[in-house]
Amino acid sequence: MSFLYGALSSGPGALALLESPTGTGKTLSIICSALQWLLDSREASATAPSRAGGGGAGTGGDDDEPDWMRDFTPLPPEKEATKKKPKPKPPATRKTAGPGRPDGLGEQDGGDDEVEFLLEEYETDGEDGPGRRGVGKRAHCGNSSSSEGEELDEEEEEEVTPKVYFTSRTHSQLSQFVGELKRTEFAGRIRMVCLGSRKNLCINKDVLKLGSANRINERCLELQKNKKSSKIKVEDEKRKARQAKNSCGCPMLRNKSLQKEFRSEVSNQGALDIEDLAHIGKKIGTCPYYGSRDMVRSADLVVLPYQSLLLKSARESLGLNLKNSVVIIDEAHNLADSLTNMYNSKITSSQLKAVLSHLDAYLDRFHNVLGAGNRRYIQTLTVLTRSFLRVLINNQDVDKTMSSMTINQFLFSLDIDNINIVKLCQYVKESNIIHKVSGYANKMTSIQDGVNQLGQKQEHEGSSIACFQALVDFLRSLLNRNDDGRIIVAKQKLNGQPEEAYLKFVMLCAEKIFSEVTRDAYAVILAGGTLQPIEETRLRLSPDLPPADIKFFTCNHIVPPESILPVAVTRGPSGKTFDFSYNSRSSPSMIEELGRFVCNIVTVVPEGVVMFFSSYDYERRVYDAWTTAGTISKICKKKHVFREPRNSADVEAVLSKYKETIQACSKNSQDTGVNGALLLAVVGGKISEGINFSDGMGRCVIMVGLPYPSPSDVELIETIKHIETISSSLLVGDDKTSGRKCDDECELQPGYDILRKCTKGGRDYYENLCMKAVNQSIGRAIRHINDYAAMLLVDSRYAQASSSKSFSSPTDKLPQWIKTQLSYAQNYGEVHRLLYQFFKFNKQKC
Ligand code: SF4
Numbered sequence: 124m125s126f127l128y129g130a131l132s133s134g135p136g137a138l139a140l141l142e143s144p145t146g147t148g149k150t151l152s153i154i155c156s157a158l159q160w161l162l163d164s165r166e167a168s169a170t171a172p173s174r175a176g177g178g179g180a181g182t183g184g185d186d187d188e189p190d191w192m193r194d195f196t197p198l199p200p201e202k203e204a205t206k207k208k209p210k211p212k213p214p215a216t217r218k219t220a221g222p223g224r225p226d227g228l229g230e231q232d233g234g235d236d237e238v239e240f241l242l243e244e245y246e247t248d249g250e251d252g253p254g255r256r257g258v259g260k261r262a263h264c265g266n267s268s269s270s271e272g273e274e275l276d277e278e279e280e281e282e283v284t285p286k287v288y289f290t291s292r293t294h295s296q297l298s299q300f301v302g303e304l305k306r307t308e309f310a311g312r313i314r315m316v317c318l319g320s321r322k323n324l325c326i327n328k329d330v331l332k333l334g335s336a337n338r339i340n341e342r343c344l345e346l347q348k349n350k351k352s353s354k355i356k357v358e359d360e361k362r363k364a365r366q367a368k369n370s371c372g373c374p375m376l377r378n379k380s381l382q383k384e385f386r387s388e389v390s391n392q393g394a395l396d397i398e399d400l401a402h403i404g405k406k407i408g409t410c411p412y413y414g415s416r417d418m419v420r421s422a423d424l425v426v427l428p429y430q431s432l433l434l435k436s437a438r439e440s441l442g443l444n445l446k447n448s449v450v451i452i453d454e455a456h457n458l459a460d461s462l463t464n465m466y467n468s469k470i471t472s473s474q475l476k477a478v479l480s481h482l483d484a485y486l487d488r489f490h491n492v493l494g495a496g497n498r499r500y501i502q503t504l505t506v507l508t509r510s511f512l513r514v515l516i517n518n519q520d521v522d523k524t525m526s527s528m529t530i531n532q533f534l535f536s537l538d539i540d541n542i543n544i545v546k547l548c549q550y551v552k553e554s555n556i557i558h559k560v561s562g563y564a565n566k567m568t569s570i571q572d573g574v575n576q577l578g579q580k581q582e583h584e585g586s587s588i589a590c591f592q593a594l595v596d597f598l599r600s601l602l603n604r605n606d607d608g609r610i611i612v613a614k615q616k617l618n619g620q621p622e623e624a625y626l627k628f629v630m631l632c633a634e635k636i637f638s639e640v641t642r643d644a645y646a647v648i649l650a651g652g653t654l655q656p657i658e659e660t661r662l663r664l665s666p667d668l669p670p671a672d673i674k675f676f677t678c679n680h681i682v683p684p685e686s687i688l689p690v691a692v693t694r695g696p697s698g699k700t701f702d703f704s705y706n707s708r709s710s711p712s713m714i715e716e717l718g719r720f721v722c723n724i725v726t727v728v729p730e731g732v733v734m735f736f737s738s739y740d741y742e743r744r745v746y747d748a749w750t751t752a753g754t755i756s757k758i759c760k761k762k763h764v765f766r767e768p769r770n771s772a773d774v775e776a777v778l779s780k781y782k783e784t785i786q787a788c789s790k791n792s793q794d795t796g797v798n799g800a801l802l803l804a805v806v807g808g809k810i811s812e813g814i815n816f817s818d819g820m821g822r823c824v825i826m827v828g829l830p831y832p833s834p835s836d837v838e839l840i841e842t843i844k845h846i847e848t849i850s851s852s853l854l855v856g857d858d859k860t861s862g863r864k865c866d867d868e869c870e871l872q873p874g875y876d877i878l879r880k881c882t883k884g885g886r887d888y889y890e891n892l893c894m895k896a897v898n899q900s901i902g903r904a905i906r907h908i909n910d911y912a913a914m915l916l917v918d919s920r921y922a923q924a925s926s927s928k929s930f931s932s933p934t935d936k937l938p939q940w941i942k943t944q945l946s947y948a949q950n951y952g953e954v955h956r957l958l959y960q961f962f963k964f965n966k967q968k969c
Pocket residue numbers: 321324325326327330342343344346373374375376410411412413
């Protein structure tokens with residue numbers, strides 16, 4: 124707690140990492156230290172003007188004040204002199220069509236029921252002129268389609284600063300945080316608001332029944348747009364804006380007094396989570412999604428999901444102001460990858476084909492009544508879509524179907540570098556073309572198929588909008604800087620692999636996204652169960668920050684050392700050295716030795732054993748071989764055997780059967796001789812993350828080999844090259860030269876060569892990926908203070924010492940609480956003895 128408080132008090136620009144394993148009170152520490160700091164800083168700021176030198180709270184030399192108070196750097200006053208945010212500008216110039224029918228669509232063109240799909244006339248500046256609303260040529264654009272076009276009429280409240288922003292990955296983690304907050308006195312002392320998605324907060328039944336988050340977002344935005352366009356027409360034509368204001372839009376937003384009532388009820392109730400907000404919104408009959416958004420400006424603490432805080436476009440749309448605020452990012456163990464994933468975009472060949480056919484059909488139908496601006500942009504979209512499709516066609520019988528290139532290389536190779544994508548994206552945003560074209564396509568599909576069922580119609584509509592949105596997201600990705608990411612072109616192999624051809628933009632620059640947060644925030648705290656390796660975190664998120672400037676605190680694990688038994692197992696029962704590297708792991712003798720090992724282990728380990736393999740394919744190979752050799756039958760004498768299903772829908776059923784079996788065996792083992800169950804699982808599968816194997820569910824975790832990711836993965840190799848470049852650019856002299864050389868020369872070489880040429884950062888990242896997966900998997904077995912489990916790392920490479928030539932020792936990257944207890948067993952007898960003693964001791968203890 125004092126670490127966090129101290130980090131925040133150390134002045135602006137702090138970056139602190141709090142590593143706190145499960146059960147060590149991480150959430151409470153965060154709440155108490157950050158919120159106490161917030162309250163203290165307010166108080167200090169309030170008293171600052173009366174103090175000598177204006178140095179802020181604690182600078183007056185009061186002997187009763189603690190050091191941190193004296194050293195405290197003042198923050199801006201509690202409520203900044205607030206300027207009201209200017210009202211949003213009206214949408215881009217649009218004109219209704221000429222005389223006659225207001226839409227210009229005559230009876231011969233299809234009649235009234237198609238008028239709704241006609242685009243309003245769109246005027247544009249000259250092709251080379253600046254984009255509308257000042258969008259820069261290489262503006263950084265995220266992919267938050269849902270947040271676009273949102274402009275509210277409400278007058279904004281004063282902005283309270285500084286604030287604390289707390290973000291986590293999932294709604295349930297946020298609810299957990301609010302639950303902990305409720306248990307503290309801070310719940311009654313600060314104003315907090317929780318932000319959720321429309322899917323979680325929408326109370327409009329017609330919108331909610333659309334089901335998917337995308338469709339709900341789209342429909343809600345459509346409703347807001349309808350409201351605005353109605354208002355614009357009336358303003359233009361009759362100058363009576365307010366008259367029409369209530370005629371469209373969502374009914375849950377019409378009554379402003381209900382929104383006020385919502386805000387006051389939420390303020391009175393203190394700390395509330397998303398479910399509470401939805402409940403209050405339903406009770407009052409007003410939208411809790413927009414109601415909670417309206418409360419952000421006056422809140423001291425804003426609790427919100429990753430996407431809302433870390434995606435720049437979402438921040439802008441929500442009007443979040445990080446200036447002088449504390450940003451706490453929980454579950455930050457893979458933050459760099461989470462950041463880049465948010466900015467990735469992908470479009471498949473079938474999506475491109477769908478968009479193309481919808482655009483063609485739309486242009487065919489409305490060509491005569493569309494203005495020149497609309498026609499030109501739709502034709503440009505068609506040209507681009509055709510070019511994208513062309514690049515995916517594999518007309519040569521070649522193996523190499525995956526390639527990567529920079530944005531500029533991609534644009535030049537398709538000969539589309541002369542198209543102004545900034546203006547095109549602006550057009551898509553302002554013209555509502557996605558809904559018009561998709562709406563028309565759906566209508567045509569419904570007529571052709573005779574689809575009258577509402578559900579089917581909505582499904583069609585959702586999927587055609589999704590195809591168009593994928594195209595727009597991909598186009599926006601092309602607006603990034605050339606070095607920010609890579610375009611992956613995955614053509615379809617002639618034998619049908621990969622399943623579908625696609626184009627993907629892979630964002631590489633996590634540091635750029637993160638710097639947009641750190642630049643504004645007063646301090647950023649990363650929290651998580653395991654944040655190691657710190658150097659990689661620094662390199663990927665803040666490479667320019669000297670290592671010494673990162674504040675790091677790690678808690679010991681709650682379990683006593685004698686409750687875990689980590690062992691590096693180098694040999695099997697017959698003395699054969701375990702080597703599960705790619706070239707050796709499939710040899711019959713290796714699989715046989717592994718079988719012998721497991722047959723022995725199940726006799727000494729009680730209850731549940733979870734065994735992790737590096738891939739589904741390898742697990743299947745081993746299982747098949749063991750079945751043939753009778754190994755499975757031998758294991759079944761002591762443990763029932765379960766296998767992780769590939770289909771996520773089946774995981775729940777397998778896990779509950781596994782659990783029931785273990786519980787049943789612990790009651791009846793004397794009768795049958797079977798003392799539990801063995802679960803064969805896969806690293807990175809459905810079971811290795813997010814599922815707890817506490818107590819009897821996982822008395823022993825066996826990790827078979829080192830699950831290095833495949834170096835033939837193009838995206839992985841691009842990330843490795845990017846990290847290598849960053850780390851090399853931080854070196855000096857000769858080292859620097861050698862690092863850069865690797866990056867340039869490796870451009871077209873296979874993954875293994877690239878890894879071999881990497882000097883430090885890229886190779887470390889690759890090793891870390893493997894060991895993070897190991898740590899995630901073995902960490903599933905210890906979930907509370909009274910838990911105990913053995914962890915067997917089966918491969919001689921776990922006992923390898925690090926050397927400058929080879930990769931470093933994998934065990935260097937184990938969490939500290941496991942590393943300090945690790946034993947290296949030279950033969951199976953030693954493993955058996957350690958296990959026997961461990962379970963005997965812990966059984967007696969219980
Ligand atoms: S305004 Fe609120 S209630 Fe209405 S559709 Fe949007 S999210 Fe749902």
